[in-house]
Amino acid sequence: MKLLLTGGAGYIGSHTALLLLQRGYDVIIYDSFVNSSYKVINAIKSYLDADGIDYKLKTIKGDIRDKSSLDKIFKDSIKEGNAIHAVIHFAGLKSVSESVKYPLNYWDVNVCGTKNLLEIMKENECYSMVFSSSATIYGLTNSVPISEDQKISPINPYGKTKVAIENMLCDLFKSNMNKWKICSLRYFNPVGAHPSGLIGEDPIGIPSNLFPYITQVAIRRINLLKVFGDNWDTEDGSGVRDYIHIMDLSEGHIDAIGFLMSKESIYEVINLGSGKGYSVFQMIREFELSTGCEIPFLIEARRDGDVANNFADISKAENLLGWSPKRSLKQICIDGWNWQRNNPQGYT
Ligand code: NAD
Ligand code: UD1
Helix, strand or coil, X not given: CEEEEXXXXXXXXXXXXXXXXXXXXXXXXXXCCCCCCCHHHHHHHHHHHHCCCCCEEEEEXXXXXXXXXXXXXXXXXXXXCCCCCEEEECCCCCCHHHHHHCHHHHHHXXXXXXXXXXXXXXXXXXXXXXXXXXHHHHCCCCCCCECCCCCXXXXXXXXXXXXXXXXXXXXXXXXXXXXXXXXXXXXXXXXXCCCCCCCCCCCCCCCCCHHHHHHHHHCCCCCCEEEECCCCCCCCCCCEECEEEHHHHHHHHHHHHHHHHCCCCEEEEEEEXXXXXXXXXXXXXXXXXXXXXXXXXXXXXXXXXXXXECCECCHHHHHHHCCCCCCCHHHHHHHHHHHHHHCCCCCC
16 A cells, blocks of 8 residues: 655654555655655665565655645656555644744645645545644643543644644545545654664754653753743642653554545544653653663743643544554653664754
Protein backbone atom coordinates (compact mmCIF):
# COMPACT_ATOMS: atom_id res chain seq x y z
CA MET A 1 0.00 0.00 0.00
CA LYS A 2 1.32 3.42 -0.97
CA LEU A 3 1.05 6.35 1.45
CA LEU A 4 1.88 10.02 1.09
CA LEU A 5 3.24 11.56 4.30
CA THR A 6 3.11 15.34 4.19
CA GLY A 7 5.51 16.70 6.80
CA GLY A 8 7.01 13.22 6.93
CA ALA A 9 10.49 14.54 7.79
CA GLY A 10 9.26 16.15 11.02
CA TYR A 11 9.31 14.71 14.51
CA ILE A 12 6.14 12.62 14.38
CA GLY A 13 6.26 12.02 10.61
CA SER A 14 9.78 10.60 10.65
CA HIS A 15 9.03 8.07 13.40
CA THR A 16 5.83 7.02 11.65
CA ALA A 17 7.63 6.77 8.28
CA LEU A 18 10.25 4.46 9.74
CA LEU A 19 7.62 2.18 11.24
CA LEU A 20 5.57 2.13 8.01
CA LEU A 21 8.64 1.24 5.95
CA GLN A 22 9.57 -1.54 8.38
CA ARG A 23 6.07 -2.92 7.93
CA GLY A 24 6.30 -2.95 4.15
CA TYR A 25 4.35 0.19 3.22
CA ASP A 26 5.47 2.17 0.21
CA VAL A 27 6.11 5.74 1.47
CA ILE A 28 6.44 9.15 -0.16
CA ILE A 29 7.64 11.89 2.18
CA TYR A 30 6.61 15.36 1.01
CA ASP A 31 8.14 18.10 3.15
CA SER A 32 9.29 21.69 2.74
CA PHE A 33 11.99 21.07 5.41
CA VAL A 34 11.06 24.40 6.98
CA ASN A 35 11.18 22.71 10.41
CA SER A 36 13.19 19.57 9.71
CA SER A 37 16.49 18.38 8.32
CA TYR A 38 17.28 16.18 5.34
CA LYS A 39 19.53 14.27 7.72
CA VAL A 40 16.46 12.58 9.15
CA ILE A 41 15.93 10.88 5.78
CA ASN A 42 19.49 9.54 5.83
CA ALA A 43 18.99 8.35 9.40
CA ILE A 44 15.82 6.45 8.42
CA LYS A 45 17.61 4.88 5.46
CA SER A 46 20.67 3.89 7.44
CA TYR A 47 18.51 2.23 10.11
CA LEU A 48 16.59 0.23 7.48
CA ASP A 49 19.76 -0.64 5.54
CA ALA A 50 21.46 -1.91 8.71
CA ASP A 51 18.39 -4.02 9.41
CA GLY A 52 18.54 -5.49 5.89
CA ILE A 53 15.01 -4.29 5.13
CA ASP A 54 13.93 -3.90 1.52
CA TYR A 55 11.95 -0.66 1.47
CA LYS A 56 10.34 1.81 -0.92
CA LEU A 57 10.88 5.42 0.14
CA LYS A 58 10.74 8.51 -2.03
CA THR A 59 11.44 11.98 -0.61
CA ILE A 60 10.19 15.11 -2.35
CA LYS A 61 10.91 18.64 -1.22
CA GLY A 62 7.82 20.81 -1.59
CA ASP A 63 5.22 22.96 0.06
CA ILE A 64 1.62 21.87 0.65
CA ARG A 65 0.57 25.28 -0.69
CA ASP A 66 2.06 24.35 -4.08
CA LYS A 67 -0.79 22.59 -5.85
CA SER A 68 1.06 21.73 -9.05
CA SER A 69 3.84 20.02 -7.12
CA LEU A 70 1.30 18.00 -5.12
CA ASP A 71 -0.68 17.15 -8.25
CA LYS A 72 2.42 15.82 -9.98
CA ILE A 73 3.04 13.37 -7.13
CA PHE A 74 -0.44 11.89 -7.41
CA LYS A 75 -0.35 11.81 -11.23
CA ASP A 76 3.13 10.25 -11.36
CA SER A 77 2.01 7.52 -8.98
CA ILE A 78 -1.04 6.79 -11.13
CA LYS A 79 1.15 6.68 -14.26
CA GLU A 80 3.47 4.21 -12.53
CA GLY A 81 0.42 2.01 -11.88
CA ASN A 82 0.84 2.41 -8.12
CA ALA A 83 -1.62 5.11 -7.04
CA ILE A 84 -1.48 6.68 -3.59
CA HIS A 85 -4.00 4.95 -1.34
CA ALA A 86 -4.03 7.41 1.54
CA VAL A 87 -2.40 10.51 2.97
CA ILE A 88 -1.12 11.00 6.49
CA HIS A 89 -1.15 14.76 6.80
CA PHE A 90 1.45 15.88 9.35
CA ALA A 91 2.64 19.02 7.54
CA GLY A 92 1.97 22.26 9.32
CA LEU A 93 3.28 24.86 11.72
CA LYS A 94 2.99 23.98 15.41
CA SER A 95 4.37 26.66 17.72
CA VAL A 96 1.75 28.22 19.95
CA SER A 97 3.77 31.39 20.65
CA GLU A 98 4.73 31.86 16.99
CA SER A 99 1.08 31.48 15.99
CA VAL A 100 0.20 34.42 18.24
CA LYS A 101 2.85 36.57 16.51
CA TYR A 102 2.19 35.41 12.94
CA PRO A 103 -1.44 34.26 12.78
CA LEU A 104 -1.80 34.78 9.00
CA ASN A 105 1.15 32.50 8.33
CA TYR A 106 -0.47 29.82 10.49
CA TRP A 107 -3.83 30.14 8.72
CA ASP A 108 -2.09 30.11 5.35
CA VAL A 109 0.10 27.03 5.90
CA ASN A 110 -2.22 24.99 8.09
CA VAL A 111 -5.66 25.79 6.70
CA CYS A 112 -4.98 26.90 3.09
CA GLY A 113 -2.31 24.21 2.74
CA THR A 114 -4.75 21.53 3.87
CA LYS A 115 -7.46 22.86 1.52
CA ASN A 116 -5.01 22.61 -1.41
CA LEU A 117 -4.08 19.09 -0.47
CA LEU A 118 -7.72 18.00 -0.21
CA GLU A 119 -8.53 19.53 -3.61
CA ILE A 120 -5.67 17.64 -5.22
CA MET A 121 -6.64 14.42 -3.45
CA LYS A 122 -10.20 14.78 -4.74
CA GLU A 123 -9.06 15.50 -8.30
CA ASN A 124 -6.91 12.37 -8.20
CA GLU A 125 -9.57 10.25 -6.49
CA CYS A 126 -7.63 9.63 -3.32
CA TYR A 127 -10.21 9.86 -0.53
CA SER A 128 -8.44 8.64 2.61
CA MET A 129 -6.67 10.86 5.13
CA VAL A 130 -5.29 10.65 8.65
CA PHE A 131 -4.89 14.17 9.98
CA SER A 132 -2.64 15.45 12.82
CA SER A 133 -4.93 17.35 15.13
CA SER A 134 -4.09 18.40 18.66
CA ALA A 135 -5.44 18.26 22.20
CA THR A 136 -4.75 21.99 22.31
CA ILE A 137 -8.21 22.42 20.74
CA TYR A 138 -9.89 21.45 24.03
CA GLY A 139 -8.68 24.72 25.58
CA LEU A 140 -8.85 25.52 29.27
CA THR A 141 -12.20 24.47 30.59
CA ASN A 142 -12.46 20.72 30.43
CA SER A 143 -12.67 18.07 33.11
CA VAL A 144 -10.29 15.13 33.00
CA PRO A 145 -9.99 12.64 31.47
CA ILE A 146 -10.81 14.52 28.27
CA SER A 147 -13.01 12.60 25.86
CA GLU A 148 -13.62 13.52 22.23
CA ASP A 149 -17.12 14.84 22.92
CA GLN A 150 -15.93 17.51 25.36
CA LYS A 151 -16.22 21.17 24.42
CA ILE A 152 -13.80 22.48 21.79
CA SER A 153 -12.49 25.90 22.75
CA PRO A 154 -9.01 26.73 21.45
CA ILE A 155 -7.31 29.74 22.99
CA ASN A 156 -4.53 30.40 20.47
CA PRO A 157 -4.32 30.82 16.67
CA TYR A 158 -2.53 27.47 16.29
CA GLY A 159 -5.40 25.65 18.00
CA LYS A 160 -7.95 27.62 15.99
CA THR A 161 -6.36 26.46 12.72
CA LYS A 162 -6.65 22.84 13.90
CA VAL A 163 -10.35 23.33 14.67
CA ALA A 164 -10.90 24.97 11.27
CA ILE A 165 -9.24 22.00 9.56
CA GLU A 166 -11.30 19.48 11.53
CA ASN A 167 -14.44 21.38 10.49
CA MET A 168 -13.31 21.44 6.85
CA LEU A 169 -12.68 17.68 6.95
CA CYS A 170 -16.08 17.02 8.50
CA ASP A 171 -17.85 19.18 5.88
CA LEU A 172 -15.99 17.42 3.10
CA PHE A 173 -17.00 14.03 4.44
CA LYS A 174 -20.65 15.13 4.64
CA SER A 175 -20.51 16.39 1.03
CA ASN A 176 -19.88 12.85 -0.21
CA MET A 177 -20.49 10.31 2.50
CA ASN A 178 -19.91 7.39 0.14
CA LYS A 179 -16.28 8.20 -0.54
CA TRP A 180 -14.27 9.99 2.11
CA LYS A 181 -12.50 8.12 4.88
CA ILE A 182 -11.02 10.58 7.33
CA CYS A 183 -9.63 10.30 10.81
CA SER A 184 -8.44 13.28 12.85
CA LEU A 185 -6.06 12.16 15.55
CA ARG A 186 -5.93 14.54 18.50
CA TYR A 187 -2.46 14.08 19.96
CA PHE A 188 -1.76 14.87 23.59
CA ASN A 189 1.98 15.30 24.44
CA PRO A 190 4.22 13.25 22.11
CA VAL A 191 7.67 12.75 23.65
CA GLY A 192 10.70 10.46 23.52
CA ALA A 193 12.52 9.04 20.52
CA HIS A 194 13.11 5.93 18.45
CA PRO A 195 14.94 3.36 20.62
CA SER A 196 17.86 3.30 18.14
CA GLY A 197 18.73 6.90 19.08
CA LEU A 198 18.98 7.67 15.34
CA ILE A 199 15.88 9.85 15.11
CA GLY A 200 14.23 12.07 17.69
CA GLU A 201 12.84 15.52 18.38
CA ASP A 202 15.04 18.44 17.34
CA PRO A 203 13.32 21.71 18.19
CA ILE A 204 14.75 24.87 16.65
CA GLY A 205 16.05 27.27 19.32
CA ILE A 206 15.12 26.95 22.97
CA PRO A 207 12.40 24.31 23.40
CA SER A 208 9.05 25.52 24.66
CA ASN A 209 7.85 22.06 25.68
CA LEU A 210 8.85 20.33 28.90
CA PHE A 211 10.44 17.09 27.69
CA PRO A 212 12.94 18.46 25.14
CA TYR A 213 13.76 21.18 27.67
CA ILE A 214 14.63 18.52 30.25
CA THR A 215 16.84 16.58 27.82
CA GLN A 216 18.67 19.79 26.89
CA VAL A 217 19.25 20.55 30.57
CA ALA A 218 20.53 16.98 30.97
CA ILE A 219 23.04 17.48 28.11
CA ARG A 220 23.90 20.92 29.59
CA ARG A 221 22.84 22.94 26.55
CA ILE A 222 20.60 24.75 29.05
CA ASN A 223 21.56 25.44 32.68
CA LEU A 224 18.35 24.73 34.48
CA LEU A 225 14.67 24.03 34.07
CA LYS A 226 12.06 26.62 34.96
CA VAL A 227 9.02 24.94 36.47
CA PHE A 228 5.97 27.04 35.58
CA GLY A 229 4.14 27.08 38.90
CA ASP A 230 4.09 24.83 41.97
CA ASN A 231 0.72 26.03 43.20
CA TRP A 232 -1.63 24.37 40.72
CA ASP A 233 -4.56 22.37 41.99
CA THR A 234 -2.74 19.04 41.52
CA GLU A 235 -1.25 16.50 43.92
CA ASP A 236 2.22 18.10 44.06
CA GLY A 237 1.30 21.58 42.78
CA SER A 238 2.97 21.26 39.34
CA GLY A 239 1.11 20.91 36.02
CA VAL A 240 -0.11 17.46 34.96
CA ARG A 241 -0.01 16.30 31.33
CA ASP A 242 -0.47 13.20 29.22
CA TYR A 243 2.96 12.21 27.81
CA ILE A 244 2.82 9.61 25.06
CA HIS A 245 5.86 7.78 23.69
CA ILE A 246 6.44 8.77 20.06
CA MET A 247 6.56 5.09 19.04
CA ASP A 248 3.14 4.44 20.60
CA LEU A 249 1.83 7.50 18.78
CA SER A 250 3.35 6.31 15.49
CA GLU A 251 1.74 2.90 15.90
CA GLY A 252 -1.58 4.71 16.35
CA HIS A 253 -1.25 6.05 12.79
CA ILE A 254 -0.75 2.60 11.35
CA ASP A 255 -3.83 1.38 13.21
CA ALA A 256 -5.74 4.42 11.96
CA ILE A 257 -4.81 3.61 8.35
CA GLY A 258 -5.93 0.00 8.90
CA PHE A 259 -9.18 1.28 10.41
CA LEU A 260 -9.89 3.56 7.43
CA MET A 261 -9.12 0.81 4.94
CA SER A 262 -11.63 -1.49 6.65
CA LYS A 263 -14.46 1.05 6.09
CA GLU A 264 -16.52 2.07 3.05
CA SER A 265 -16.51 5.63 4.33
CA ILE A 266 -16.04 7.24 7.73
CA TYR A 267 -15.22 10.42 9.63
CA GLU A 268 -13.87 10.12 13.17
CA VAL A 269 -11.98 12.25 15.66
CA ILE A 270 -9.87 10.20 18.05
CA ASN A 271 -7.64 11.10 21.00
CA LEU A 272 -4.15 9.62 21.12
CA GLY A 273 -2.50 9.87 24.52
CA SER A 274 -1.26 7.57 27.23
CA GLY A 275 -4.46 8.04 29.20
CA LYS A 276 -2.37 8.89 32.27
CA GLY A 277 -1.34 12.20 33.80
CA TYR A 278 2.12 12.94 35.16
CA SER A 279 3.20 16.13 36.89
CA VAL A 280 6.30 18.18 36.08
CA PHE A 281 7.92 17.04 39.33
CA GLN A 282 7.11 13.39 38.56
CA MET A 283 8.65 13.82 35.12
CA ILE A 284 11.84 15.34 36.57
CA ARG A 285 12.13 12.54 39.15
CA GLU A 286 11.53 9.78 36.59
CA PHE A 287 14.06 11.30 34.21
CA GLU A 288 16.69 11.52 36.96
CA LEU A 289 16.04 7.95 38.11
CA SER A 290 16.02 6.43 34.61
CA THR A 291 19.06 8.24 33.25
CA GLY A 292 21.18 9.16 36.28
CA CYS A 293 21.24 12.79 35.07
CA GLU A 294 20.54 15.56 37.53
CA ILE A 295 17.95 18.14 36.42
CA PRO A 296 18.41 21.37 38.37
CA PHE A 297 15.27 23.49 38.42
CA LEU A 298 13.70 26.59 39.90
CA ILE A 299 10.10 27.53 40.38
CA GLU A 300 8.79 30.31 38.14
CA ALA A 301 5.42 31.99 37.72
CA ARG A 302 2.68 30.12 35.88
CA ARG A 303 2.84 30.29 32.07
CA ASP A 304 -0.02 32.07 30.25
CA GLY A 305 -2.49 29.67 28.71
CA ASP A 306 -1.55 26.72 30.95
CA VAL A 307 -4.02 24.45 32.72
CA ALA A 308 -3.52 22.42 35.91
CA ASN A 309 -4.43 18.99 34.68
CA ASN A 310 -4.79 17.59 31.20
CA PHE A 311 -4.97 13.95 30.15
CA ALA A 312 -6.89 11.91 27.63
CA ASP A 313 -9.71 9.46 27.70
CA ILE A 314 -8.33 6.97 25.18
CA SER A 315 -11.18 4.47 25.19
CA LYS A 316 -12.30 5.50 21.69
CA ALA A 317 -8.84 4.74 20.24
CA GLU A 318 -8.79 1.43 22.08
CA ASN A 319 -12.27 0.46 20.88
CA LEU A 320 -12.16 1.70 17.28
CA LEU A 321 -8.50 1.26 16.37
CA GLY A 322 -7.65 -1.68 18.63
CA TRP A 323 -4.71 0.47 19.70
CA SER A 324 -3.27 0.99 23.15
CA PRO A 325 -0.06 2.62 24.37
CA LYS A 326 2.56 0.13 25.55
CA ARG A 327 5.56 2.17 26.66
CA SER A 328 6.10 3.55 30.17
CA LEU A 329 7.30 6.97 31.33
CA LYS A 330 10.61 5.28 32.17
CA GLN A 331 10.95 4.09 28.54
CA ILE A 332 10.15 7.62 27.35
CA CYS A 333 13.00 8.99 29.49
CA ILE A 334 15.48 6.29 28.45
CA ASP A 335 14.77 6.64 24.72
CA GLY A 336 14.59 10.45 24.82
CA TRP A 337 17.90 10.65 26.65
CA ASN A 338 19.51 8.10 24.31
CA TRP A 339 18.63 10.34 21.33
CA GLN A 340 19.83 13.53 23.04
CA ARG A 341 23.07 11.94 24.26
CA ASN A 342 23.89 10.53 20.81
CA ASN A 343 22.96 13.83 19.11
CA PRO A 344 23.79 16.65 21.54
CA GLN A 345 23.09 19.28 18.85
CA GLY A 346 20.20 17.40 17.25
CA TYR A 347 20.55 16.97 13.48
CA THR A 348 22.84 19.98 13.06
P1 NAD B 1 7.33 19.09 13.00
O1 NAD B 1 7.46 20.55 12.84
O2 NAD B 1 8.49 18.34 13.50
O3 NAD B 1 6.85 18.43 11.62
C1 NAD B 1 6.05 19.12 10.70
C2 NAD B 1 6.73 18.98 9.35
O4 NAD B 1 5.94 19.72 8.40
C3 NAD B 1 8.14 19.57 9.33
O5 NAD B 1 9.05 18.62 8.79
C4 NAD B 1 8.02 20.78 8.43
O6 NAD B 1 9.21 21.01 7.70
C5 NAD B 1 6.85 20.41 7.55
N1 NAD B 1 6.13 21.56 7.00
C6 NAD B 1 5.79 22.70 7.63
N2 NAD B 1 5.16 23.51 6.78
C7 NAD B 1 5.10 22.87 5.59
C8 NAD B 1 4.56 23.20 4.32
N3 NAD B 1 3.99 24.39 4.10
N4 NAD B 1 4.65 22.29 3.32
C9 NAD B 1 5.25 21.09 3.53
N5 NAD B 1 5.80 20.74 4.71
C10 NAD B 1 5.71 21.61 5.72
O7 NAD B 1 6.06 18.82 13.93
P2 NAD B 1 5.56 17.47 14.58
O8 NAD B 1 5.74 17.58 16.04
O9 NAD B 1 6.09 16.31 13.86
O10 NAD B 1 4.01 17.62 14.29
C11 NAD B 1 3.39 17.04 13.17
C12 NAD B 1 1.93 17.46 13.16
O11 NAD B 1 1.34 17.09 14.41
C13 NAD B 1 1.73 18.98 13.03
O12 NAD B 1 0.62 19.20 12.20
C14 NAD B 1 1.44 19.42 14.45
O13 NAD B 1 0.64 20.56 14.49
C15 NAD B 1 0.71 18.21 15.01
N6 NAD B 1 0.82 18.08 16.47
C16 NAD B 1 2.05 18.03 17.06
C17 NAD B 1 2.14 17.93 18.45
C18 NAD B 1 3.47 17.89 19.15
O14 NAD B 1 3.52 18.12 20.37
N7 NAD B 1 4.57 17.58 18.49
C19 NAD B 1 0.97 17.88 19.23
C20 NAD B 1 -0.26 17.92 18.58
C21 NAD B 1 -0.33 18.01 17.20
C1 UD1 C 1 1.94 23.04 25.06
C2 UD1 C 1 1.04 24.08 24.41
C3 UD1 C 1 -0.08 23.33 23.66
C4 UD1 C 1 0.53 22.37 22.62
C5 UD1 C 1 1.49 21.40 23.35
C6 UD1 C 1 2.20 20.45 22.40
C7 UD1 C 1 1.08 26.12 25.75
C8 UD1 C 1 0.36 26.95 26.76
N1 UD1 C 1 0.49 24.96 25.43
O1 UD1 C 1 1.14 22.27 25.89
O2 UD1 C 1 -0.92 24.25 23.01
O3 UD1 C 1 -0.48 21.62 22.00
O4 UD1 C 1 2.48 22.17 24.06
O5 UD1 C 1 3.07 21.14 21.56
O6 UD1 C 1 2.11 26.50 25.21
N2 UD1 C 1 6.58 23.29 31.74
C9 UD1 C 1 7.49 23.78 32.64
N3 UD1 C 1 8.65 24.29 32.18
C10 UD1 C 1 8.96 24.34 30.84
C11 UD1 C 1 8.01 23.83 29.91
C12 UD1 C 1 6.84 23.34 30.41
O7 UD1 C 1 7.25 23.76 33.85
O8 UD1 C 1 10.03 24.84 30.47
C13 UD1 C 1 5.33 22.70 32.24
C14 UD1 C 1 4.06 23.35 31.71
O9 UD1 C 1 3.66 24.41 32.54
C15 UD1 C 1 3.10 22.16 31.73
C16 UD1 C 1 3.98 20.95 31.45
O10 UD1 C 1 5.31 21.36 31.79
O11 UD1 C 1 2.53 22.01 33.01
C17 UD1 C 1 3.98 20.52 29.99
O12 UD1 C 1 4.24 21.64 29.17
P1 UD1 C 1 4.42 21.49 27.56
O13 UD1 C 1 5.38 20.41 27.30
O14 UD1 C 1 4.70 22.85 27.02
O15 UD1 C 1 3.00 20.96 27.06
P2 UD1 C 1 1.53 21.56 27.21
O16 UD1 C 1 1.48 22.55 28.31
O17 UD1 C 1 0.60 20.41 27.31
